Amino acid sequence: MRWLLIFLLLPCxxxxxxxVLGLSRDRVAITTSFDGxxxxxxxxxxxxxxxxxxxxxxxxxxxxxxAPVLVRRKSxxxxxxxxxxxxxxxxxxxxxxxxxxxxxxxxxxxxxDLRHKISIDRAIRSVGAPDTIRDSRNxxxxxxxxxxxxxxxxxxxxxxVLAEQTLFRTSVKLPxxxxxxxxxxxxxxxxxxxxxxxxxxxxxxxxVGLERWLYTLAQEQAMLYGLMSLAxxxxxxxxxxxxxxxxxx
Numbered sequence: 001m002r003w004l005l006i007f008l009l010l011p012c013x014x015x016x017x018x019x020v021l022g023l024s025r026d027r028v029a030i031t032t033s034f035d036g037x038x039x040x041x042x043x044x045x046x047x048x049x050x051x052x053x054x055x056x057x058x059x060x061x062x063x064x065x066x067a068p069v070l071v072r073r074k075s076x077x078x079x080x081x082x083x084x085x086x087x088x089x090x091x092x093x094x095x096x097x098x099x100x101x102x103x104x105x106x107x108x109x110x111x112x113d114l115r116h117k118i119s120i121d122r123a124i125r126s127v128g129a130p131d132t133i134r135d136s137r138n139x140x141x142x143x144x145x146x147x148x149x150x151x152x153x154x155x156x157x158x159x160x161v162l163a164e165q166t167l168f169r170t171s172v173k174l175p176x177x178x179x180x181x182x183x184x185x186x187x188x189x190x191x192x193x194x195x196x197x198x199x200x201x202x203x204x205x206x207x208v209g210l211e212r213w214l215y216t217l218a219q220e221q222a223m224l225y226g227l228m229s230l231a232x233x234x235x236x237x238x239x240x241x242x243x244x245x246x247x248x249x
Contacts (some may be wrong), residue, residue, distance in 0.1 A: 019199035062097030065181035109193030
């Protein structure tokens with residue numbers, strides 16, 4: 001009976017620390033003038049026991065919608081750059097940020113990173129490639145490099161501020177070229193590289209106003225969108241020609 005009681009209480013004993021999370025906003029509106037935004041992520045560690053002597057670490061990730069990505073390699077053939085090889089990355093987040101209280105390899109072990117897929121490398125799933133391509137990893141590295149240059153993939157080691165082993169905060173910059181959808185925010189508490197608690201929530205990123213109307217029209221009425229684009233281009237050309245003719249008089 002005593003062992004049964006201990007077994008039932010074990011989850012409560014293990015979960016001695018948990019995350020209480022807050023966000024500066026839970027919705028981001030993408031308009032025609034949207035040029036990026038900042039999200040403040042803050043929270044506290046709720047405890048059922050005194051603070052342990054071993055320091056606590058905090059890792060926060062923000063991930064946009066994931067989708068397959070076709071990565072092509074260009075080679076110079078007869079003086080011309082052409083696409084030669086291609087590898088489809090099975091699943092890659094459109095946006096990804098990982099922030100931590102210190103160097104990620106000190107805060108998080110490789111085993112826990114593999115289990116929870118926290119680092120950028122682990123967040124991307126690429127398991128297959130054509131037999132003719134022996135360096136498929138280079139295609140994944142190229143995708144990471146390109147999205148880092150566009151601020152879509154960010155590593156912020158040491159950017160999570162942890163006060164008194166209880167209160168934490170960080171700021172995440174969202175660039176202008178966001179994909180709309182649900183963005184998942186995960187918070188991990190770690191100690192000696194092990195994840196001792198985690199919390200997950202989402203924010204909604206959507207196009208609104210004219211931007212939303214144009215996006216919906218392009219997705220659902222492609223022919224009408226194309227005709228409207230041609231009409232606007234023709235009108236703009238005619239107005240430019242008329243203005244030029246008036247200036248010549």
